[in-house]
Amino acid sequence: MFDVSVQYIQSVHCLHPIGRLETTQSKHFEDTIKKCLERETFLVINFSACPYLSSSGIRVLLNTSRELASAGGQLVLTGLSSEMLQVLQIAGLDSVFEICADDVQAVTCIEQCKRTEITLENIFPGKAPCETERVRDALDSCLYEWKHPQLAGFDTLYIAAGEGALGETLQRKDAVTGFFVTLFHCTGFIPDDPAYAPDFRIVSDPAQGTLFVDHALSTRGPYRVRVTVSDPEPVSIRHLLQYKGFSPPQAASSLCTMLCLDRNPQRPSLSVVFRQENGTWEGGTFLLQKENVLQRGEYSEQTLRDLLTWENIMGVTRHDMDALLDRPVFWLFFAGKAQNSSVFQTQVVCEKEEVPEDHLVFLTRKLYTDSVKAELEKLHGGYSATTFRVRSFDHQGRVLRPTVLKTGDRPMIQREAERCKQYAMPYILNNSAMILGTSFYCQMGALRYNFVGIGGEDTELKWLTHYFHSWPVDDLVSLFDKIFLKILKPWYGQAVPEVIYPYADHDPTKTFFPHVFRQAEEELGIPEKNRSFTIGGSEKNFLNPYHYLHEEYPRRRKQGMDYYSAICHGDLNMQNILLDKDMNVYLIDFSETRPRSAISDFARLEAIFMIESFPMENENDFLQVLEFLMDFYEKPVTLDKKFRKAWPGALPGLMDRNMTLTMKMREYALAAARGNKTFTPYAVALLEWILPIVCYSSATIWQKRLSACVASLLCETIESGKEAQ
Known part of the structure; x- marks a missing residue:
């Protein structure tokens, strides 16, 4: 049963079709409208009681709209269901018709038109x-x-x-x-x-x-x-x-x-x-x-x-x-x-009166449309992207909650937004870092992280790096347990048996460091074609890890092994973990997040602790650290291997911190691997982040030399195939 009721709202003619407007009913609908047009130039049609609109009904609306417009009038549609509105949108007709939420809004629209x-x-x-x-x-x-x-x-x-x-x-x-x-x-x-x-x-x-x-x-x-x-x-x-x-x-x-x-x-x-x-x-x-x-x-x-x-x-x-x-x-x-x-x-201001690049201003404005001003403070760290702490102000000058702006190449930003939605939001309930939006220009992209539950002008977010350098080691152990045994447990605590491909998954030349061979030759004088190298002050003839990377990784890319796979961050350094004053933890940067070898993230942090985080000022410092680490990384090695002696050199507190946290990483890794002590997956994951240290502008020459030597030891362990029982 189909009918059309007629009523007036503030002298405006309003039609209410009742029932499905099938093709067979369109003639009745059209005749009713024609009678109205004999004396009206403005018309409202409310579809709240009409669940279906046929193509012939749409044709009647188009003709009516054109006829009213030619007479200086207007047709306004209201009460459209979401399905009906979608039909008009798909047909591109939502911009042709004037559409309002209800009759009152429609009458207001008509009154404006009558002006x-x-x-x-x-x-x-x-x-x-x-x-x-x-x-x-x-x-x-x-x-x-x-x-x-x-x-x-x-x-x-x-x-x-x-x-x-x-x-x-x-x-x-x-x-x-x-x-x-x-x-x-x-x-x-x-x-x-x-x-x-x-x-x-x-x-x-x-x-x-x-x-x-x-x-x-x-x-x-x-x-x-x-x-x-x-x-x-x-x-x-x-x-x-x-x-x-x-x-x-x-x-x-x-x-x-x-x-x-x-x-x-x-x-x-x-x-x-x-x-x-x-x-x-x-x-x-x-x-x-x-x-x-x-x-x-x-x-x-x-x-x-x-x-x-x-x-x-x-x-x-x-x-x-x-x-x-x-x-x-x-x-x-x-x-x-x-x-x-x-x-x-939006006014975009950088620290120290630095003039921001055009694309940075453009991308920031796209993301901060809710702000009249965005103050950008560049944060240190990050190899493939630039990160800013943003203090923004609304249109009344009120300070908004702290946010982080990250810029990088377009594929990485797209990947990060997608993987945050796919791998972080469904699993990590504790993590309240949300991606509010992305913007792109040419090959560049940007995203805005909003930290849910954070507010107030005096709120401050600090990187985990800050606490790593300032807290006692016992407090750091508790903090790391909170991060890895609680917040990130939905990732590492649900590892599944799976065939992994370590040399394909952990090849640094396929991610951020295709130039690692050039850097090794320029910085350390180690060409990738040489099978070995020596270091001044050491009698050892080291296997060349860059040659190993160049020759062996391509051969072994399709070499799989039975192991455990879990969702891993993929680049979990201490610049990707933030904490507020109440020590709530916020994880960011999900561009490399996906299922992979369950121990990957722990190896990433071990590379930071043991290679990047101990100061060496001269060759004697370097040789002392090298001798100490050779005992730990030389074969035979298993995942549960311990440091067999105490650090004998200067700054024992720093080395103790690094050793203690490295042992925590091994503990987490062993749990994720269900007690499997096999070291090869962990060694290849370590190499992914130790080999490229030679590319870091922030690394000293001694850290770069140490990275080459430790990488060599890891390659020897893998190559020998001998692991302690």
Whole structure:
């Protein structure tokens, strides 16, 4: 059973279809609407009691919308179910219809539409009057001046023209300079160098289009006047500007921007022009293949968007103010004095008055739209990414909770966001570090970490590194137990038997360090082609681990072994673990997180403790540490091997800390491997992070030499295949 009820809400005609609007019912629906249109130019249709809308019903709505618009009226739809709205969205009709949440909102929308007044005015002397649509009591548009070079999105520019370059290179210096004109999702570009041809860019999402803006004007807000010329004699924009009747002489705002559609059937075009500070007008023109024939009242923003397509744009040129236009349509925007574009963009400030790179500002602004200001403090650590502690302020100047901004190459940032969702959020209930969003530009990406449960201006987050260097070893042991035996237990405590491929999973040349061979030769004088090397002060002839990496890893990539697999962080250093003042733990950086050998993360930290965390100032220090570690890493080795003697040298507290935490890593690893003492998986995981130390700019020459020697011992252990029983 289908029926249509009729009621009035504040003198606005409202229809309520009841039941499924099948194809067989569309004629009844259409007839009811036609009766309303005999006396109404505004209509609301509420679908809250209509669970289904057929294609023929949609066709009736399209015809009704067009007919009302041509009469200066409007159709508004309300009460659409999520399924019905999805149908309209898939068909691209959600932007065609005016859609409101309920009847009250729809009536408000119609009241606003009724403020539009359409008259005939004699704008061009000697020609037919022009249909002129004015919005009574309209708000001024906002005119912005872009004074300082910056990277901006099409969405931020909206309607703009000026000097700059297409934002398709990471560095501004690599881009071709020229004149640009932006209209919504489309930008035309005319290079200054005649060797380059004019071009244009279209994006489905204006936030994804980018420009390097050197200087420009842009407009935001509604147009105030629309003029439709019907006289067959051509006119120009300059002729239009001679008409003084668009605004009172003493008005606070004046005409600042104009859109112009030339409806010449042979050479249609769409222009954007701005009044410059000196009173001249400048802009650009999109040359079109065709201009859609539309009814009265249908020249909306969506209409203009529909004209700017890959198929319809034939070229881009500077606008000629004296060009004769055939039955043009003008959209006129009025504004007061131009404001600096910085007033509506997030201010990005770096420490020590450092000037941030264009792409960093752009990515930060995309992520901090809730802030008027973001203060970035660069955090140390991180080889493949840059991390910032961010102090941001809302639009009333209130300090927001602490966040962390991370930038890196696009694939890594994408991977981190995906793997956080896949591997961290479903398992680690204690970890309240959430990725709020990502943004991308060229090959760069950024993500914002928000720390749930943290708030207050005086809240401070510190890296685990801070406590590693300042806390007593007993307190560190308790903290590490909390992290690995409680918070991360859902990962390591649920290892499963599986075939692992250590040489494929732990090859540093396949992740962050493809240049490790070059660095080893330049820094240590160890070419990868040599099978062995010697170190001054030591009589041992060391197996060359870089040769081993170069030759043996490719041979063994498909060599599997029965072991245990668990979700592992993949790059668990102490810069990826943060703590607040209440010692709540926050884990970040999930770009390498995935199932792998269950002991991987523990080996990663052991490499930090034993190779990177003990100061060596000279050769004697180095040789003493090397001799001590040779006893620990020389074969035979098992996962439960202990240090057999105490550290005899200086700084015993530091070495005791490193040894104690290394033993904790072995303890965690042995538990994750269900008591399996086999050392090869752990040795290969250690090599993944010991071999690349030669690439670290933060490592001393003694740490780099030590890394080569310990890596050599590990390779010998693997190669011998002999492990203590």
